[in-house]
Amino acid sequence: MTFVQEAKDASLKQPEYYLNRELGWLEFNRRVLSEAFDPRTPLLERLKFTAIFSANLDEFFMVRVAILKEQVEAEVSRLTPDGRTPQQQLDEISATLRPMVVDQHHFFQQTLRPQLEEHGIYLLNYIDLNQEQRLYLQEYFEKRIFPVLTPLAIDPAHPFPHISNLSLNLAVNVKDPHTGNERFARVKVPNTLPRFIEFPTELRYQDDGKKVIWTGVTLEQVVAHNLEFLFPGMTIQEYYPFRITRDADFEISEDEADDLLLAIEQELRKRRFGGSVVRMELHPTMPNFVRRMLMDEMNITDADVYELEGVLNLKDLFALTGLPLPELKEHPWTPMIPPRLRSLGDDPDLATVDSTVEPSDIFTVIREGDVLVHHPYESFRGSVEAFITQAAHDPQVLAIKMTLYRTSGDSPIVKALIAAAENQKQVVALVELKARFDEENNIIWARKLERVGVHVMYGVVGLKTHTKVVLVVRQEGDHIRRYIHIGTGNYNPKTARLYTDLGIMTCRDDLGADLTDLFNFLTGYSRQHSYRKLLIAPVNLRDRMMSMIRRETDHAHSGQGGRIIAKMNSLVDPKMIQCLYEASQAGVEIDLIVRGICCLRPGLEGVSENIRVISIIGRFLEHSRIFYFGNAGAEQIYIGSADWMPRNLDRRVEAVTPIEDPRLIAQLKDLLDIFLNDNRQAWEMNPDGTFTQRRPEEGEPERSSHEILMQRSLEASNAR
Template sequence: MPKTKKPSVDINLSDPQYYFNRELSWLEFNHRVLTEAFDSRTPLLERLKFLAIFSSNLDEFFMVRVAGLKQQVEAKVNKLTPDGRRPQEQLDAISDRLRPMVEQQHQQFQQVIKPLLAKEGIYILDYIDLNQEQRVYLQNYFEEQIFPVLTPLAVDPSHPFPYISNLSLNLAVVVKDPETNEELFARVKVPKVLPRFVPLPENLQVYSKTQATRWTGVPLEQVIAHNLESLFPGMNIQEYYPFRITRNADLAVEEDEADDLLLAIEQELRKRRIGGSVVRLELQAATPENVRNMLMGEMGLADMDVYELEGLLGLGDLMCFLGLPLPELKDAPWTPVVPPRFRRIGEAENDPLSPDADEYTDLFSTIRKHDLLLHHPYHSFSATVQRFITQAAHDPDVLAIKMTLYRTSGDSPIVNALIAAAGNGKQVAVLVELKARFDEENNINWARKLEKAGVHVVYGLVGLKTHTKVVMVVRREGEHMRRYVHIGTGNYNPKTARLYTDLGLLSCREELGADLTDLFNFLTGYSRQRSYRKLLIAPVNLRDRIIALIRREIEHRQNGSHARIVAKMNALVDPQIIATLYEASQAGVQIDLIVRGICCLRPGVEGVSENIRVISVVGRFLEHSRIYYFHNNGQEEVFIGSADWMPRNLDRRVEAIAPVEDPEIAQDLFEILGIMLSDNRQAWELQSDGTYIQRHPPEGTPQQSSQQILMDIALNS
């Protein structure tokens, strides 16, 4: 039974001791990603993948979060975070926590993963270990393929220190002029236009009597380093040291001053390519003090900004090895399933996505019968969401399509369907969020293409990102107009729909359609809509409604009834919601939180949060869906949507959370939550000290991987 304990003295729920730091909590999430690379149960190439993801995640963390903290320090901002830290204190704590993680990552690659790869016939060699024949081949390869691309840049009084681009891998080269005996410095950029790892031909690969060789090669920077005399003829090469930098890459757009948001963001993207200030320098531990100090001085860095590493830099490039045709070293392939209620369409002899398919109107009639729940990547995105939009684009009875696009793929069939819809004379309105971080350029390109096709394109609201994932289709049916809606938790992106777990609701409930009509009017016109029939909309009513739902559970518990909250999200940061959850725990409400990434709530604190349990699930798919369940004295309510419980989602973004009112679908969501809470393979439990402990099945009991169970359910449906 949940513990109901009224504190003997009032507890200040704003006390910093009850909150974890946002940045440090994110580092713990990335550590859980890294731990997947250490786990022998993870297939070998997938372990390599998690090493790469850890690095790529860190790159973005430095470009945005660390860069932002450094800007606050420079601006002398001393506002305390909810956990009581100033910006410089956060930077210090990040450095202290991160350095051992990065060291673990590089040790794992060098001492564990590389030998295991070699046992499987995959040899990532060092140049110094090559035989003469291999070196001759790579010298010829260098002269033919690499040398023409390189540009050595001298640094001396007549050549200022060159600009170093963001995330670039470079060689710091020291040469000596034999005529003057003077030591000179130069920088050589390792070009990104060439593969990071150079393969050797079959006849020069490592030979093994026990294992067939699958791949043999060396890092590109080592090929360049051992052929530097071609770049500096007549000079004596003294030494060379790889280094890599990270710059501030966040956009700063003053929307109130921007007459044309699209042009303003294009200008900021050009600045990003040029790059902001350097926030991190990675170099090999063997780099001598004089070279280290020179690089630090030229880029305005302190010791805390320098990460000295053993072995290769830029391990994010290891992702390329996932392309090797070795299925036995990867997760078993997963093909998303066509859900049962879509299956007749999906199995039609003609192309199920073709506008000419005989049965394409069936999807609308199916939605009229009952709401439909989609769960990606277990369910096929192309046969469901993409199908819905494609049918709408070609259905002669559809008059209008409205949707939001936050992130989509570079070859989006959905965007092509919207263009086709406009060509078919339908009213098509699309809100393209230009401020979707690191997708700005892609979204600008699609916005222009949509506008040329006659689609009404809106770029969002001043001061707000439009993060909501919604589609509305207006269809004439006899003498009536009916609105069909899709409300989801994930982006309309067929590529990420195969990698991220997300939910979507297809419905033609009148109140949902009316609410989305009001929401689109808010997004595209002038509207101060403050009330919605069913939807919880940020920044209008979502925060107040969530707090009210938590407080309703408190009231039920105080009245002697059972009370429970289960919430699944990507991040829990908002101090007001955390404090309200603490109040619920104090009242005896049982609370289970499934938070993939950042969690600033401290569970298990006596008198504050002993009724709160937090788990994180990290697996082959990125957990991205949001589900919010409230017991409500037996009248259970469950919601899905686009918003996490973070200040940015509640206050600075347009978000939509929808109630799921179909009892059968609600039961499906309860089952998903139950499966996640029972996970003993990929689940980690957050402790009251901020550490996470990975669950393991008790001896003699089966392993329960929630993602594997959900794949099995989809296959058997």
């Protein structure tokens, strides 16, 4: 490397060229909240985005904030690429987030609740209830709530109780009328009961002849106004709701764990109780002496306390989004059967255990040409699920191998694997036990699979297996053919209706051979270092991606131009960012479609003026990854499971596949154009890390990528 190149590399590593990962995530969640604020969003969908914002924050505190606090305690001094210490990040998270959550709660109280009432949905305060409603709630409390509650006293004889993660609680001040002594107790609001208690039809709120759809109150209000049942003979002075969040991350030393599954089960038991407290949410009305007592007992500071008006834990608003008011929701969407697969019928359960019944042949369709599927516009059930289900029952299939990162609780995929094992096929399932917050579900499925003879593996020591791949080995005449699916999303039929993901089904020999090598790496002692077509992390994915970016740089230097379009969930990796900066400096035109965190600064003069970044937020969660390189006319395009983050490139097993069928390349290029021209759901990133929402120009039609793709899928289905 020359001195000039070293100086150039050093200059592009300056902190001012990078944005902070944690603050970038907060900006993503701000865009989520903006969907709730946007009057163009249907009312119950606005409620949904309000709940998503809160759910996202819970995980952010349990993992990201918890890690930063641990780093501060350990006196970690290493700076992030943007030049911040762990404490500086915590300080800026607090400064950025507090106004956001205040705005969220104010918006819910002052805007959403009145709008809900206009449509007959009343979340009432206890003080506004009539006598009949109060009597109903008292009876409800005595029969259904009281038996579940356990008041815990706080005094010298009763130490401060452990307060579980994400629990909603009441700090209760009671007075003994005989001695005059005041005491404190903690009452946990049970999360095993509905958060919102609905009144029967005859007790619904009456509003001048308006049709009332739903009337109810929060569970904590019912508990609070019946505390005398918990403390008979005492005078209830006051009660104060509060909610805590604990560190829920954990690390497993796989080298020292004799049984990885057992080790994770033990850690999950610890998570239920939680680690150290990282956040406490409370009402501003809580007196200082009560707040200080709670803070001291939970070893937190003012920086960990968030004052919020109104209802705590707005994540529970999910419960109200299912009310039967279709006019207040997005129009319903039913995924279409992909055109190439219509001959298979609309039901993927096409095969039976009876081997004399010939299943509709998805394998013939795949042999006729690669099949690209795009969920949720196209049916997961009628494509990927059909592929695995038919393979499980096809007498010519010898083996099925697949990775399972996250799947649903009633997974048809797992049921198909069980059926395959019962049909005497060799079945290998690589179950990722370390899929955060899905560990327990994956353990349950792993045990079920093992009981029927499936070979269950837990991946490679030190790496999470994040790749989404299926390999089906089939006897056809006197030779073996391998059929594969490589996707960008999990094998989860529930999220396949909510997340946008791509997948390819093919029987190309080189890809089949590569997947065979990959499974040997995952299940055995293979140390495969080269692949024919696939880009595999942590083996060759980083180097090949950087090589293709640099190839575009070389093309630009030689006057042939350069073009990169990359769609992903997050862009964090400093080396990849530096490589993109160098390409921009050479004149390569770069468009990035990044849903979540982006640590690259677009539009910096002399550095990134040729880079544009957009984020698309809407009814579906953008989850597909697409990578396009112009290559001086010999264009290349890839899809796969990996974002450009250090964890995806270096610490996970990922698979990214080239798309080589010209028809599918054209489809993906068209798809990228739709995203880049979105003026309804797209946000443009500014150099300072903030985002500006695109709006149609005067006289310009609205172009929502989700609406366009639903309409196209519907038209393709109607054209048969």
